[in-house]
Amino acid sequence: MSTAHVPDAASDWSVSWRSLAAGGCVAVVVAAYLSVLYDVVTVVDDPTLFVGVVVGAVVLAGVLRALPWTYAVGLASAILVGGLGLYLSAVPPAYFDALSPLRVLQDTVALLTGYSVLRMPAAGAWATAVAPAPTFLAAYLAFRGQHTRAAGVAAATLGFFVLTGDSTTTTTLVGVLAAAGAVGFGTLAAHAASARQTQVLTVALAVMIVGSATVTAVPGGQSPLVPASSSNPSAGSLVSADGYVDVGGSLDLDPRVQFVVESERASYYQAGVYDRYTGDGWVRTADVGSATAPAPTGERVRQRITAERTLDVLPSAPVPLSVSGIDAEVADGGLLVDGPTLRAGDSYVVESRRPVNDSVDLSRETGAVPDRVAATYLQLPDSTDDRVVDLAASLTEGAESNSEHAAALERWLEANKQYSLDAPKPDDDLVTEFVLGDAPGYCTYFASAMTVMLRSQGVPARFVTGFTPGQQVAEDEWVVRGLDSHAWVEVYVPDRGWVRFDPTPSGERTSVEQQRITAARASGTESVDAAGSQDGTWTPTNETTTTTATTETTSAGVGQSDAPTEQAAYGVGNLEGRYSDPANVTPPTGPGGATGSSGGPTLPPASTLLVWGVLVGGAVAGARYSGLSGRVYRAVCLRWLPRGDPREEVEEAFERVEYVLERQHRERESGETVRDFVADVHADDRARRVAALRERARYAGRVDRADAAEARRLARSLAAENSRLPDPRR
Template sequence: MTRHVPVLGRCTPARIAALACVAVLSASSLAVLYHVVDVVGDLRLFWAVLFGSLCLAALAQAVRPRYALAVGVALLGAGLLAYVSTAPESYTRSLTVAQVVDDAVTLLTGYSVLRMVNVLVWALAVVPAPAFLTWYFAFRERYAPAVGVAGLALGFFVLTGDSTGTATLVGALAAAGTVGFGTLDAHGATREQVETVGVALALVAVAPVVVSVAPGGSGATFGAADTAPTTSLTSAEERIGLGGAIDLSPTVQFVVRADRPGYWRVGTYDRYTGSGWIRTGESGTLAGPEGADERVAQRVTAKRPLSAMPAIAEPVAVDGVDYRVTSGGTPVPEGVLATNESYRVVSERLRSGQRALYAAGTDYPDEIERRYLQVPDTTGGEVDALAADVTANASTPYAKARAIERWLERTKAYSLDAPAANDHLVRTFLLDTETGYCVHYASAMVVMLRAEGVPARFVTGYTPGEQTGLGTWTVRGVDSHAWVEVYAPDTGWVRFDPTPADARINAEEAAIANATGTDAETPDGDRTTSTSTTTTTSTTTASTSSVTANATPVTTVGGAEGAGGSTLPGPRTLLLWAVVALGIAAVARRLGLLARGYRTLWVRWLPDGDPDAVVAGAHERMLYVLARRYRPRASGETVREYLDAIDASAPARRLAALHERARYRGDVGTDEADEARRALRALRDENGRP
């Protein structure tokens, strides 16, 4: 017998609740793909693909589930085929079954999808299948398969590390709610049963909060940032979060013996997410710039454990340690450099510096344009308009870079107490705030250049540091820095630094002067003051960014307390609080707390105006007070009989008489209305306030 296909328009409280939970669960899994498309493409593409998938799910209701599953598999297969066909040629040449399996394992062990080079096509390819199948089953009231499909999608992004803690928790609650409400819908649930499931979900949502604030609790569920974790600039991790006030430490990081000083580069990042930077791709090679005309030899000695290999750009040869090369062309140690461990590096750099960009054209390679012109769709047109205004009189890439660099130096104030910016650091810095530090300046310049069609990237590392001997430079935590590199065709990457130099140096000197703790020996025997500031690790959240290996965050989510007050939490945090608030309201309703609170206010308040209305209202409240004190009036029992049965007091009998007069004679006035109020107050006092 063919199973009856439910009508899409059929509505019961349990079904509405189940479909709402499906929507929340589906949104939790699709949120990652939405964010990906926002970062690297046009959100209109995301909405078009999603809308088409939902329409297909509605149209396919007459199709049997096995055929729908086949359609879902076909959608996923076609999407992945499109992804492979548009992937870089180097990837398709090496594509084998073993490579596909290896890629899948890599993704499922914490490799962020945002690091994928061709991630826009991949994201749009993945959207249709889970959206179609989830809603196909949900519309057919087969809630368990709907939860299974959406739950698998969410679980996948949990394993890649792209789903936030908030989204994961909300998705898990929505999955439980879908099953619970769906079961009630199938068995004809009462309103009370639906409310009971809502109460249970609310308790599950509230439980982590209770644990986090109880003695021994492990963390604040709602206080954690939802953005990518930050990284120390002494570790060359693949992603770095930005924003929030910081402290800098004068602790010595490493010592360099070199022919001449330079900016010691640690990492380069190409993909801006709104709240941080990501380095896409897997590995690269050590190669000098096409226009290199100077070689610099350096020997770097770690003075504390380092997970990066600082070097002047561009390094072309390294020896002394085992290392790998990132896709940005920077060496990274295979392990952690131990204290006093050294390596030797040879770099090739442009002696001409910014003059190389001055003479360069705009004939950029396709790979450079694809990788270094990306800006999230939600950054907004105001940033584009600002970039156009700042560069209005600039016609060359060099002129645009100099115009933006000077504008940032002139219009923004340097401060280590800059507030966090949640999901839109650059937009907030450019349009809403007046202060920032190096990561704000550098991020803003990269985004503004990209808006003007000039390829640029975000770079982290250290300024030269202090010369402590002939050919020797000592580099401390306060020297950590972020800057910009602009691409010059047929030449290479050219450094720009929009952070005001004087203000930055003053902050570094102040950090050294104000340092507390035990004295530490510098590598050359000079004594300097170290700090008790702890080392920030890669688990630090993005709202409390660590710019250095020894930067201690001093803000919490929502803004820097020392930077002019707090701001609202992010939208995902607000969403979870809304879930909790609704759950608490459901609990209160089930326990009768809402009704009791309403009645308490209702009894204490009498309408003004028409005396008949005042007397009628006082009479109704009298019956409520007596019902709570004695018993409710029985059906068919007159008011007089009821008052005699409970041996009511004089105020109650007077109110009954006034009500009879108002109802049958209609001649009560303001005096009778005032008397009704006094009688009700007396009745409340003698029976206790409800």
């Protein structure tokens, strides 16, 4: 018999499975950018329509796969233009009115330089509008077997979201590897490559994963091979000029002085307003500022703010009316914007009008909320747990006004949740785990929880960052440190505007902050003090308390003239009897009766499992390519023969003999009898004897224990002699 050859059917199968692998890789790249868009949609909208248009795009590509290439590109372009047209009909009228070619160019450049899609108005509509066009084109090319082109379309789309900053490291890595796999497997299928070439490609993909896990362009970047750790990197302040605030993980705030304030009254200093909650952070969208509110009717306050170090924000007491000393604007959202970065010694003056803080007066305001405010400040992501909604409803039962809802939730959070800067980073939705669990949190946890719970009850609320009043060092002067950076809640009260509520326990927060200031002084940290703050907190001369270092514990974090007054005014005690005491309400339990998230082991994220799957596949291919798997098989499986029925033992022994013969000579062809195969390869007497025993056991049914023992002994002998021979199929 001639030397064996690979049958045509096997060749066809080899090409088919490589083509299938290439198509699967294309699908992974498409899924990578669709996962980014899906996350955007679930934050702001119901994803049903999004899923429908994506499925429709794939089905359409399958139906029109015979369409010429140029027509397919034209159809994809038409789908994209039509989708963007529908998106423009969903954006706020103010944005549409300001639309111009220059505005479109500016927005495009912004997206390509890190402006997150989540910051766009009607972000869910935009994601639904742009998803079908690249999906249709990539699917069309994949159905036609043009896997390289399909991977290029999908990879380019994913690259867009890498530039916007919306694609995570793991999503990007998986997409890049899948694109490389699509090109590689598609090329192998087109040229009917050998199994060894396929193994080389698989190993190359695995090496790419290992390289990305050990060498990263981002210092301190998280490896995609393992889930994220339970804490975030330390931060000197919660306040920044970024349009996104990540919530969760331990925090190390800067004890050094940030700025000094000269003013008649202590105030919270507002620096950032955020409207869109993502489940693990807050985003400031283009809608912030467009939802105007009535002008505050409280007293005026004037502040001179002098920077002690570089500041990229312009804090001010709410609500700013005018600013002088720097070139900045007062936005409708109650912020100073478009100003310069301040250096040490720079100063500016802000005139503000404080909101009314009379709880009785505010509780009477039960008027209608403007549509624009409701559309912007009632958003909740799909991850919001129904148990959180139900708890908020029970806590605010009987409340009639927005301020009464806010007071109830504020008091419950203060009474039932623990404060700590060493809070764990949640694995799932932050508010769900914090509200229903027993882990501690700091101000961003408290403010996020209250904002979400208020929105779930139809009360417009927003997440605000800035600074507490700081340490008072004179009758009209305060020193504000990084430790005084803070987050709180602003609630929309009809006919009154935005009113501040602070659910974070002030006593616990102040104590933690003062401990860190004391430790920083003891360690010799520079710039912890300014304007005489090292001498202790200033107190009025007509009080019996003296100005000593021991009095700092009452005001290192919260000014004593502003915060307690408003906290008392908003307290539930003023509304007692109107509805049930929220401090006595217990959160609903999670699965298994435990509060919050269920215990026990949990699987890593799907993206991590996918990357590990590719890595394991590469390791297996490498083992086969190097012959390691064969050596392991010969060392263990060839010599280990289980005991059992004599006929089964003989069959197992022959399987090992056949494996040795195939390694020495060639594979047994389909339809070739055992007798012909053994004769053609000129097998020795041991192999012929085992083959004869197998033939007698299978067809004559005559085999006993002695025959089985002989077959096992001969099979082991052949395996031992041939364990070091190279595989001729390599």
